[in-house]
Amino acid sequence: MPSEVAYDLTEEKVMTTTSSCESCGMSIESGRYCGYCTDESGALLSFEERFARMAGWQARRDPAATKQDIERQVLDYMATMPAWRDHPRVQAR
Ligand SMILES: [Zn+2]
Numbered sequence: 001m002p003s004e005v006a007y008d009l010t011e012e013k014v015m016t017t018t019s020s021c022e023s024c025g026m027s028i029e030s031g032r033y034c035g036y037c038t039d040e041s042g043a044l045l046s047f048e049e050r051f052a053r054m055a056g057w058q059a060r061r062d063p064a065a066t067k068q069d070i071e072r073q074v075l076d077y078m079a080t081m082p083a084w085r086d087h088p089r090v091q092a093r
Pocket of ligand 1: 021022023024025026033034035036037
């Protein structure tokens, strides 16, 4: 029956729709931020905490890069994130 097919397609679309964390871009089921970007109470971590952790990830991904390169790459990335793009450290890069 055509109506059943339409229903299945709608359900599929809802189930595969995800949003992304406004702080790091990771795919999440719901909400604004992923578990890495929030503390136990669900509040967004500070810029310094996120910056330090993202710099650590980036340094592992690109071990040959200098600390300066890493920091610039992280700031460039954070500039694309709604949570950080207006932060003074990102604006000043
Ligand atoms: Zn995140």
